[in-house]
Amino acid sequence: MSDLVIRGLHHAYVADTPILRDINITIDEPGIVAIIGPSGTGKSTLLRCINRLIKPSGGSILFRGDDVAAVQGRPLRELRRQVGMVFQEYNLVERLTVLENVLTGRLGYMSAWKAWRRQFAAEDIRRAFDLLDFVGLGDFAKQRADALSGGQRQRVGIARALMQDPVVLLADEPTSSLDPKTSVEIMELLTTLANDKGIPTLVNIHDVNLARRFAKRMIGMSGGEVVYDGAPDGITDDHLKRIYGGESWLS
Numbered sequence: 405m406s407d408l409v410i411r412g413l414h415h416a417y418v419a420d421t422p423i424l425r426d427i428n429i430t431i432d433e434p435g436i437v438a439i440i441g442p443s444g445t446g447k448s449t450l451l452r453c454i455n456r457l458i459k460p461s462g463g464s465i466l467f468r469g470d471d472v473a474a475v476q477g478r479p480l481r482e483l484r485r486q487v488g489m490v491f492q493e494y495n496l497v498e499r500l501t502v503l504e505n506v507l508t509g510r511l512g513y514m515s516a517w518k519a520w521r522r523q524f525a526a527e528d529i530r531r532a533f534d535l536l537d538f539v540g541l542g543d544f545a546k547q548r549a550d551a552l553s554g555g556q557r558q559r560v561g562i563a564r565a566l567m568q569d570p571v572v573l574l575a576d577e578p579t580s581s582l583d584p585k586t587s588v589e590i591m592e593l594l595t596t597l598a599n600d601k602g603i604p605t606l607v608n609i610h611d612v613n614l615a616r617r618f619a620k621r622m623i624g625m626s627g628g629e630v631v632y633d634g635a636p637d638g639i640t641d642d643h644l645k646r647i648y649g650g651e652s653w654l655s
């Protein structure tokens with residue numbers, strides 16, 4: 405069964421102003437799927453529909469067979485915790501330590517009482533340390549999040565997402581706040597976990613070259629529609645003109 409099957413997805417925040425139009429995407433392999441497209445074309449809206457931060461106006465989002473677009477309440481919480489999220493601005497709790505931030509990825513699996521008291525199981529704490537080693541922050545567990553660089557913060561955000569045991573990972577412009585070298589390092593890390601841990605990872609990204617370098621598949625969006633879905637080396641200048649419009653920027 406495919407991890408994620410999106411069929412006929414459409415969304416309008418305001419009536420008669422469609423943002424997503426008839427999106428059809430199937431994700432059934434590990435690796436990076438880069439989503440490119442101009443500002444305002446609906447890339448973030450698509451990710452927010454998949455993890456149900458917003459309820460789509462129509463269509464289905466089958467997550468291993470369960471329709472995320474249709475569920476509510478507890479089933480929705482159970483589905484949502486299997487979707488890891490990595491954000492442009494990291495979304496860490498600044499006053500908490502790195503380890504505590506990673507552990508928050510586990511809150512969706514705990515009872516309200518244990519979550520409120522931050523009573524994490526010994527196994528979760530051990531795993532959080534392992535994940536910090538995996539993302540290269542083994543020596544930073546006790547530091548406060550606000551003492552870290554942007555690249556280090558994003559590594560914490562990735563470890564926190566992994567703490568959820570996600571079936572799918574969604575990254576919304578994870579490199580947009582980072583310098584070029586750190587951006588490459590973060591994409592390398594996401595690619596390693598997408599391939600080695602076998603997690604399909606959808607990445608919204610503005611940097612087409614970075615997308616080409618790391619993605620195994622690219623989805624180009626324009627005007628709320630998918631206009632390219634295929635291999636990175638299949639994207640031509642004509643496709644890029646269709647996605648972004650104009651051509652002077654290509655030279």
Ligand SMILES: Nc1ncnc2c1ncn2[C@@H]1O[C@H](COP(=O)(O)OP(=O)(O)OP(=O)(O)O)[C@@H](O)[C@H]1O
Nearest residue numbers: 417418423441442443444445446447448449450608
């Ligand atoms: N909560 C909202 N209410 C109304 N309109 C919204 C809301 N969120 C986004 N939009 C509009 O939906 C459109 C798509 O926005 P979205 O953030 O999904 O685009 P994007 O492709 O991710 O852009 P960017 O690359 O700049 O992040 C934009 O016109 C935006 O103004």
